[in-house]
Amino acid sequence: MKTCFKLLTISFFLFSILTEAQVTVSEVDSATLKLNEESDRVYARLGLRYGLNFAGMKGYEEWRYRGPNLANIGLILRFRKERDFVETNLILLETGVKFNISNQTSQGLQEGNDRQVNNNLMMPIMFGHHFGLFEEEGFFIKGGVFLSYLLQATYKVPDNSLLLIPDPKKIDNIDEFNRLDFGISLGTGIDWEHVGLELRANWGLRNLNNNPSDIWQYVDTSNEIYSVLYQLSLNVMF
Structure with a gap:
């Protein structure tokens, strides 16, 4: 009788150990499965961006970069999986150039600063x-492509301009440009929780020169002009 009691006690003890071990293994497997599910999950976030533009156009020897211009505002949509992410933006911005025209007159060398102001929608x-x-x-890098559509183009002539253009001083010359542009974007910056600081460079790959008007005869131009845009922005994610 005592032997049977000892065997029952030992059997009960072993059964308790095995049951507890199975529960522990089950909990570990559940935690591992949950962790794997979380790591495979894709998160989506929305945000806003606002910052400075430094814009220019390659192909004009007399043209200078314009900036900074407080006209870089847009929406952010980001899809993240662990440390990797895909991001798209819808940005309303001002681009264009400022150039100086020098002319030797009887009063000496005179210079004028005219401007080409373009408003674009970039994605x-x-x-x-x-x-x-x-x-x-923390620190991040990103790269991809962009599409840009020209919404408005205005040639602005200051009072000290050397171009013999009658009033008005603002001329709509959107037909002189190809409206659709595309190119390469590269960016880097740093994120802290909901706030980030980003520096981005954009190089256009399409010739924007559509049908030069008489305005351009005063400027040393080439047959091809390309957009160049540098952006410094503050990003806020929700």
Whole structure:
């Protein structure tokens, strides 16, 4: 009888150990499965961006970069999986150039500063990666392509301009440009929780020179002009 009691006690003890071990293994497997599910999950976030533009056009020897211009505002949509993300923006911005025209007169060398002001709607699609301690914080790099559509183009002539253009001093010359532009975008910056600082460079690959008007005869131009845009923006994610 005592032997049977000992065997029952030992059996009950072993059964308790095995049951507890199975529960522990089950909990570990559940936690691992949950962790894997979270790491495979894709998160979407919305945000806003606002900043400075430094714009120019390659192909005009006398043209200078314009900027900074407080006209870089847009929406951010970001899809993140761990440290990798895909981002697209819808940005309303002002581009264009400022150039100086020098002319030797009887009163000496005179210079005028005329401006070409273009308003664009830009949509880049970029792939990026975070290098910080956390998945969505710290240093990041991104790269991709952009599409840009010209909404308005205005040639502005100041009072000291050397171009013999009658009033008005603002001329709508949107027909002189190809409206659709595309190119390459590269960016880098740093994110802290909901706030980020980003520096981005955009190089257009399409010739924007559509049908030069008489305005351009006063400026040393080439047959091809391309957009160049540098942006410094403050990003806020929700």
